[in-house]
Amino acid sequence: MSDLPKTPDHIDNHSIPDSRAISFHCPATRTVEVSIGEKVLIASDFFIKSSTQDADSASDRDCLDRFISALNRWDGPGVVIIAGNLLDFLTRSVDSKTIPDSPLFQAFASLCSRTNIQIFVLPGFRDSRLAYDTAAAEQLRQIFPFELALEIDLQIETIDGFEKVRVTAGREFDPVTSATDPYSPVETPWAQHLLADFWPRYQSNKKSKWLHGVERLRDPIVSVRFVISRMTYQKAARFAPWILLPLLLSFLVKIPIVISLPIVNRLKHHAVSLGSQLAYIGAATLIDSAVLLIAILILLRVSYARFITEESENIKTFDINVSARLGAANAIENGYTGLIVGHFLTPELSRVGEGFFACTGSVSQIYVEAPAALGLPAIFRPKKQATWIEIDAGASLHARLLSNTSFAKADSLVEQLLVIKRKDKAVRSGQLASYPDGNDYREDQLPVVKQVRSRRIASAAIFIVGALNLASALTPPIRSRLHFIEEFFPITISRTAGALVAMASIGLMFLAGGVRRGQRQAWIFALALSIGAASLNLIKGGDFEEALALLILALYLVSKRNSFKAPSDRPSLRRGIRALVLGAAAIIIFSTSIIYGYAALIKHNHSISYWGTFIAVGERMAGFSTHFLPGTVNQFAAPALALSGLGLATIALFLAFRPVVDRSKGLSVRFGARSERERARAIVAKYSKGTLDYFALRDDKRYFFAHSCLVAYANYGSVALVSPDPVGPDTTKEQAWKEFLTFANAKGWIVGVLGADEAWLDSYQATGMHSVYVGDEAIVAVKEFRLEGKKNKGLRQAVGRIRKYGYTVEFHDPSRLDPHLKAALMSVMGQSRKGEAERGFSMTLGRVFDPSDKHLLLTVCKDREGTVVGFCQWVPAPGITGFSLDLMRRDLGAHPNGLMDFMIVSTIEYLANHAYENLSLNFATMRAVLSGEMDSMTQRVEKWFLKRMGDSMQIESLWRFNSKFDPHWHPRYVIYDNAEHAPAILLAIARAEALWELPIIGRFLNPADSPLHP
Known part of the structure; x- marks a missing residue:
């Protein structure tokens, strides 16, 4: 490849520019102040080439005209920043020794001549030459004035001071275009070889016109x-x-x-x-x-x-801007208000933590992937895109994403006919998004949302079509059609086809569940059964309608094939095949021996052979009856054999299409390597803000890590039950959640969230999930808590009574306990649980006195003799500057009423004296319903139901117990993806929290450890 860019081994060292001259010519960073009343306009990716006639030059000029019209309406003052790829030095149509002229350059010159405007050009991937080629930069500077820099730090003046916004060309966030030394003329990233060397070889003649646009792909x-x-x-x-x-x-x-x-x-x-x-x-x-x-x-x-x-x-192509958005998160954590990049061609303006991220898009024609009809390969549509970012400096910083974009006709007639022209918000003109008061804008939709919709439709269609075909197979065919079929096939073939259609229909109905989970294996079988059953419907009785429905179903499955890639559980598949083969063999051999022996030895019927009986039994298990069995034997054996075959098939199908099952056992396996456990503990310690975050460290939870974030979950069958909300930096938690959904979706899991915080509802809803209120968490402000007053008379008397009898409390670190005290605490715990395992999932840690659990608080209550009679364990909750209740235990001895009240009040007083602010107590299920805050007809029914269940589940009593401490009520929710999955999620919650704790989320539901018992 002689025409590849020269490597350092081939270049004369004297031709490398001096780095000091480079830094003066194009510094790494420039700081630009923007005063109140000024505006900043940021655009990128113009790809201006020479005046030679290119196929896309007319479309590019149209995009330029749209942007120039916006420039002509601006009177300044302010700043214009070109965030990369103003020029395109990588295409061979450009003369490397000249700077092409363009109407845009004239518009810049006119703008600078009539108003106070500064223009900055950031070298991008395709015009990186500007960073080190002073001659090329000076030639361009003769047309309009500008300054060069690799990145710009904007100091935006507001009434509250200055806010920093970084602007960069964006190539450093793309692994195929990033450069270790942006000033190097010899460094050639992979994408440069692709655009400058590979594709031009195949675009050198008119016959290669079909590759037109490959250098303008959005991705x-x-x-x-x-x-x-x-x-x-x-x-x-x-x-x-x-x-x-x-x-x-x-x-x-x-x-x-x-x-x-x-x-x-x-x-x-x-x-x-x-x-x-x-x-x-x-x-x-x-x-x-x-x-x-x-x-x-x-x-x-x-x-x-x-x-x-x-x-x-x-590569993950569903979110092109993800790496740059994560770069914005890092910049915001370091004190910037936002990050603006070019390069990625996908316009965006979205909130990231307390700041924003923006991508300028482009001012040029690009090609975007669009679905094609009939499930054919995607079509790449040309899109005339003109998008840019504007920032106004005023009382506060205001950023806007502006657009003047439209789709062009596809390049060929076939593509124009087959492309699915869906409504696309990217074709709107005007303002697409704004910060801080407006909406966000992202073009890339999370694929999970699309896939779930396709799976739901396919699953419902498979079940309905299967049911209709089963009904058709069980009814006689139309006589005229059957007569015609008999001209081709004997009647036995038609009957056999009918039986096969019935079996295929049952199979389709059973496969609906696997298709709903997106399993590839279920999709393959459903597609095969649909096409096969379509043919069989014609043979069994000329049923065109059923065959057409099946073919339409098959076509839909093919068109949505990318939504069905989840694996099945391989161990279960092997067990299913083994159960089917061995079970069928055992039943056939045993039944053959019984039937043949009964007919030959007892009834003395020698009209059938052992081999004939063997075949007849196998047929009847499969639903056929072409081989003879004696009438009395057949009358009773046929239904039994058919049901046996159906049962075996059901078990085999269930095992074959189970979702991936988590079979890990034991602490070390469930948690993974020790490094992962320590990583999870470090994330919780550094980023914990919620009262439930520490419970992410339960022994029965698994971890998903992404972008310094942690998603804790446990598998219950096909359900991945998440609790608590994702823990990590505010700037990346939402991205981590999206990637977890993609991860779970790839495995065919149903995702639910238990105990979700109200602050997360918008994020969950943005990913297609739904919420249902389940109750409130009681949080006591320890510095505001008072025992005085008429309202607190009962609580004050209870606490005073316990103190009068000589009861005291001590506070310990449960990771460093005296062995004698630890033994006494374990004895109390054993009495209260009556030998049962610890219950809970979302609000219980599930272990006590573990040396690895640092900074917990233990409240120990002793009677006047110094005997331990009860204790409370509290986990840290930095988000509320306090602690959250883990478990509360007391012995079974006779104590004055108010022992639990005494321990809680003592803990509140202790925290208030040690500069803490809040203490999280019990969870009150459906508190707002019981208290009458929700008073619709539905809530009245719920209230009646909850009151009836109060005796066994302590729903209302827990709410009233919490209310004694005058807490703030913090609502909690259960999150589910779709209504049809709600029962599975509820069952998973029941398993996680233990029987009879549903719908309670948390603790104190066993009467033995209730705080209401003395």
Whole structure:
């Protein structure tokens, strides 16, 4: 490759510019002050080339005109920043020795001449040469005045002081374009080889016009899909008419065969009947077409699957801006208000923590991936995009994302006909988003939301179509259609086809659950059964309607194939196959021996052989009855064998299509490596803000890590139950949650959240989830708590009574206990639990006195003899500057009423004296309903139901117990993804919290450890 850029081994060292001159010519950072009343305009990715005629030059000029019209309406003063890729030095159509002229440059010159405007140009990936080539920069500077820098730090003046916003070209956030030394003329990132060397080799002549636009992909990593798309629609589409030739021949060949049939000869003078026969011929040809289509799809999969798989494993293309957005999170943590980048071509303005992230998009024509009809490969649509960011300095900083964008026609007629033109908010003109008071704007939708919708539709359609086909198989066919079928096949074939349709229908109905979970294996079987059952419906009785419904279903499954990639549980699959094979073999052999022995030895019926009995038994297990069995034997054995076969198939299907099951056992396996446990503990210690965050460290929870964040969850069957909300930096928690959803979705899990905080509801809803209120957490402000007053008379008397009898409290660190005290505490704990395991999931740690649990607080209550009679363990809750209740225990001895009250009040007083602010107590289920704050008809019914359950579940008593301490009520929610998954999530919560603690989330539900018992 002689024309590749020179490496350091091939270059003359004397040609490398002096770094000091470079830093003066293009410094790494410039600080620019923006006064109140001024405006900043940031745009990028113009890709201005030479005046040579390029195929996309007209579209680019249209985009430039839209942006120039906005410039002409601006009178200044302010700053214009070009955040990378003003020029395109990588395409071969550009003369490397000249700077192309452009109307944009003239507009910049005019703007600077009529108003007080500063222009800054940041070298991007395609014009990185400006950073080290002073001659090229001076040539451009002769057209309009500007200054160079790698990044700009804007100091935006507001009435509250200055706010910092960083502007960068963005290439450093893209692994295929980032450079270790942006001043180096010899460093060539991977994308530079792709754009400057690889693609030009295939665009050197007019025949390679089908690759036009590959250098303008919104996401360059999808170039493999781009090539496949263009080969399909602009190469292979030319040969599409030839595919119809064998289908036409298939149709013509069938005509003489059908016409020669006796029934047709008798009706050959009736045109209507002849038309009916031709319709059957057409239907058969349609089946041929389906078989041909399947063969083509298989060939395409074999040809391209490896490339697409490698691509999907190496890059996450659903969120192009994610790396830059995480860079914004880091900048905001370091004191910046926001980060603005170019390069990524996907406009965005969104909140990140207490600041914002913005991507300028582009002012040029780009190509975006769009779905195609009939499940065909995606089509890449040209998009005339003109988007930019404006910042106003005033009383506060205001940022806006502005757009003047539209879609252009696809490059070929076939693509224009097949592209699905969905409503796209990116085509709007004007303001798309604003900060801090407006809405966010992101173009990339989380794929989980789309996939869940496709799975729901496919699952419902499979079940409904399966039920309809089962009903059709159980009813007699239409007589006229059956007579025609008998001209082709004997009646036994039609009956067998009917039985097979019934079995396929049952299989489809059973597969609906696996398809709903997105399992690839279930999708393959459902697709195969749909196509097979369509053919069988024609054979069993000419049921066109059912066959058409099945073919439409198969077409939908093919079109949404990317939504079904979740794996099945391989160990369960092996067990399912083993159960089916061994179970069937055992039942057939045993039943054959019994039936043959009964017929031959008891009834002395020698009309059947052992082998014949064996085949007949196997048939009846599968639903057939073509081989003979004696009448009395057949009358009772056939239903039993059929039910046995159905039961075996059900068990095998259930095991084959189970979601991935977590089989880890033991603390070390569940938690993973010790390094992961320590990582989780470090994240909780550093970023914990909620009262439930410490409970993420339970022994039965697994961890998902992303961007310094932790998502704690446990698997209960197919449900991944999350609790608490994700823990980590505010700037990256939402991104971590989205990646966890993608992770769970890939495994086919149902996701639910238990004890969700109200502050997280918007984030959950943004990812397609729903919430339901389940109660309130009681949080006591320890410095405001008072025992005085009439309202607190009962509590004051109870605490005074305990103190009068000589009871005292001590406070300890539970990780450093005296062995004798620890033994006494374990004795109390054993009495209160009566030997049962600790219950709880979202508000219970599940272990006590563990040396690894640092900074916990233990309240120990002793009687006048110094005997331990009760204790409370509290976990740290830095978010409320206090502690959260983990568990409360007391012995079974006779004590004055108010022992629990005494321990809680003593803890409140202790925390108030040690500079703490809050203490989280029990959880009150449906408190707002019981207290009458929610008074709709639905809430009245709920209140009546809860009161009836109060005796066994202590729902109302817990609320009233908490109320004695005059707490602030903090609502908690259960989060679920879809209504049909709500029962599974509720059962998972019941398993996690233990029986009869549903819907209580937390603690004190066993009467033995209730705070209401003396």
